[in-house]
Amino acid sequence: MSSPREGHKLLEVRDLRVHFPTEDGVVKAVDGSSFALDRGETLGVVGESGSGKSITFLTVMGLINRSSARISGSVLFEGEEIIDASAARLRDIRGKRIGMIFQDPMTSLHPMHRVGDQIAEVVLTHTGASKKEAARLAVESLAEVGMPSPETRARQYPHEFSGGMRQRAMIAMALVLKPSLLIADEPTTALDVTIQAQILELIDELKEKFNIGVVLVSHSLATIADVSQDVMVMYAGRPAELGARDQVFQDAQHPYTWGLLESVPRPDVRVERLIPIDGQPPSLITLPPGCAFSPRCRHVRPECTAAVPELRDRGSGHLDACIIEPDEKTRLREERLAALEAGA
Numbered sequence: 001m002s003s004p005r006e007g008h009k010l011l012e013v014r015d016l017r018v019h020f021p022t023e024d025g026v027v028k029a030v031d032g033s034s035f036a037l038d039r040g041e042t043l044g045v046v047g048e049s050g051s052g053k054s055i056t057f058l059t060v061m062g063l064i065n066r067s068s069a070r071i072s073g074s075v076l077f078e079g080e081e082i083i084d085a086s087a088a089r090l091r092d093i094r095g096k097r098i099g100m101i102f103q104d105p106m107t108s109l110h111p112m113h114r115v116g117d118q119i120a121e122v123v124l125t126h127t128g129a130s131k132k133e134a135a136r137l138a139v140e141s142l143a144e145v146g147m148p149s150p151e152t153r154a155r156q157y158p159h160e161f162s163g164g165m166r167q168r169a170m171i172a173m174a175l176v177l178k179p180s181l182l183i184a185d186e187p188t189t190a191l192d193v194t195i196q197a198q199i200l201e202l203i204d205e206l207k208e209k210f211n212i213g214v215v216l217v218s219h220s221l222a223t224i225a226d227v228s229q230d231v232m233v234m235y236a237g238r239p240a241e242l243g244a245r246d247q248v249f250q251d252a253q254h255p256y257t258w259g260l261l262e263s264v265p266r267p268d269v270r271v272e273r274l275i276p277i278d279g280q281p282p283s284l285i286t287l288p289p290g291c292a293f294s295p296r297c298r299h300v301r302p303e304c305t306a307a308v309p310e311l312r313d314r315g316s317g318h319l320d321a322c323i324i325e326p327d328e329k330t331r332l333r334e335e336r337l338a339a340l341e342a343g344a
Contacts, residue, residue, distance in 0.1 A: 008079040009036040010213040011060070011181055016073035016083075018052075018059050025285040026070075029055040031237035033073075034311070037230075039180065042207060042214040044224030044245070046260065047234035050281050053217045056234075057183045061100055062090030078180060096126040099174030103186035105166035109158040116142070116154025119173045126177055141172040144209075145202060164195040171202065178210055185217045200227050222264045225249065233257050236282055236292035239311050243318025253320035253329055255297045258336060275340065291321070299324065299332055 018030040030052040037043045045053050058064050060075055062085065075083045082093065094100070102108045110118060119138035123129050129137070135154070142150035145168045158166055167187060174182055184203060188196035200216075204227040207214045216224050224231065224245075231248040233241040233256065241254040252258055259277035279296040282288055288295050290305035297304070303323060311319050315326040322329070 008076060010038045010041075010078060011215075012036040012074075012076040013056070013060065014074040014076075016056060016059065016075065017071070018055050018064060019070040020068060021070065022285070027284045028237050028287065029284060030059065031287075033234070033237070033239055035232050035239065035242060037181075037213045037215065039211050039213050040207065041230065042204070042216055042224075042228045044221075044228030044231045045215060045217045045234060046219065046221050046224060046231065047240075048219060048281050050236075050284065051234040052237040053219075053234055054185055057100075057185060057215060057217060061094055061098060061183065062087070063094075092126070095122050095174075095179070096177050097179050098181045098183065099177075099179040101167070101170050101174050101182070101184040101187045103189045105163070105170045106158065106190075108170055109166060111158055114155055114157060115161070115169050119154070119169070119176050122173055122176050137176055138172070141176040142169065144175070145169075145172045145206070147172065163191050164198065167191065167195075167199055168202070171199075171206070175206060175210070175212075179212065181213045181215070182207070183215045183217070186219070187216070188218075188223060196223070203227065220264065221249070221260050233260065236287060237284060238292070238308075239319070239321065240293065241318070241320045242311065243316075243320075247316070247318040251316055251318075252333070253314065253316050253318070253326065254293075254322045255299055255324075255332075256293045257320075258333060259296075262336070262340065291323075 014034050016030055016033045020027040020029060033052065033056055035043065047053050059071060062082065064071065071083065073083060074081060077093065082090065109115065116135060116138045119141055120134035123134035123137050139150045139154050142154055147153050147165065147168050161169060188199050191199065203214060216228060218224050228245050231243065231245050232239050233248065233254065235256050240256045241248055241252065248257065252261060262275045263277065277296060282292055282295065288305065290307055291309050294300045294304045309321045309323050311321045313319055
């Protein structure tokens with residue numbers, strides 16, 4: 001991760017916890033998440049469904065209902081603490097200084113309003129611009145995301161767009177006011193592979209053009225491989241591993257990350273079959289003692305269940321939450337890779 005510039009990061013989250021009391025118990029959706037991001041960087045956040053990825057960033061956006069959740073920790077955005085900010089303050093920040101792209105543009109765009117009008121509404125909500133100026137900025141934003149014939153498209157409805165075009169419209173809406181931070185939550189889920197690559201490339205180009213920070217949330221390491229400078233792997237509401245992309249991909253330190261890497265094809269390794277991660281993610285109401293991944297881990301040992309492992313650098317140069325010594329991890333990874341290549 002890069003060092004702080006001029007005193008603070010663009011976004012710094014410290015020990016974030018989001019718990020939902022229910023009749024069955026407390027759902028610990030996020031249970032101690034810490035990370036940071038600066039302008040010009042992309043943080044890729046990966047993990048299975050229920051790992052806390054989306055809840056983390058909905059909380060950052062102030063979109064979690066506090067009447068149904070217990071939220072604690074710190075969220076510093078451009079040096080301002082916003083974890084306890086008022087609803088009015090958060091509305092001012094959302095859209096203007098933080099933009100968000102959701103995974104299903106068909107449900108995020110209103111079917112009864114023209115796309116240009118919906119983008120212009122963001123401008124009207126957060127600035128004193130006239131309707132004419134807001135409409136001009138909407139067309140300009142559509143052009144910036146590569147929308148063909150943006151003037152014509154601005155007058156059309158979402159059902160007249162393809163899936164990729166709808167996602168481009170959502171990106172245009174998120175960036176029309178040139179925010180400092182863009183959060184993209186599974187932005188390519190409903191798109192075919194070719195369009196996925198185009199959308200990810202577009203987000204990367206816009207990050208460079210406007211010098212913004214980007215959080216890219218995905219269930220797949222492959223999705224974030226080319227565009228993220230840093231990677232955070234989440235499991236059961238907590239980071240399992242956090243570091244520079246090349247460190248995490250080439251020198252992964254957590255068995256959960258190994259499992260994610262082994263479950264996707266790799267061009268540099270010839271294997272007979274992919275290996276899924278055994279078992280299912282734990283209940284967030286009744287987490288296992290110690291390491292939450294221990295019931296599914298092939299390398300579990302008694303000390304793994306003694307205490308929740310701390311996320312720290314254990315000698316690899318980046319952070320992980322596995323108590324196994326780095327030399328032992330290297331040996332275990334080599335054995336796993338040999339077994340994969342042998343088709344075991």
